[in-house]
Amino acid sequence: MNFLTVKKVSRKKTWNKSKYREFICGYCTWCKKELLNTMGGWIITYSKKYFCHNGKDGSCFDNYCERKLKEKKNVAVNQRVSRESYQRAY
Numbered sequence: 001m002n003f004l005t006v007k008k009v010s011r012k013k014t015w016n017k018s019k020y021r022e023f024i025c026g027y028c029t030w031c032k033k034e035l036l037n038t039m040g041g042w043i044i045t046y047s048k049k050y051f052c053h054n055g056k057d058g059s060c061f062d063n064y065c066e067r068k069l070k071e072k073k074n075v076a077v078n079q080r081v082s083r084e085s086y087q088r089a090y
Helices: 060-089
Strands: 024-027 034-036 042-044 050-052
Touching: 024 042, 024 050, 050 060
Parallel strands: none
Antiparallel strands: 024 034, 042 050
């Protein structure tokens, strides 16, 4: 009996994939910092706005929420004042 021997041909790898891939997922709406997939600690809102936790002045998301609350209060006050002035006029 004649057996054929099969020899495995191993190819030399010329390029190794990096095990840790890092890519940009977006930019912070508040401070314009790039948000990476490996970074963690960032928030995406329902309206697709990106925010980071460690911005220049603390949490960018907290700053955004505080500004939105102030705007809502100002709008409510302005509506109440305009309603009162309208009622006084008539």
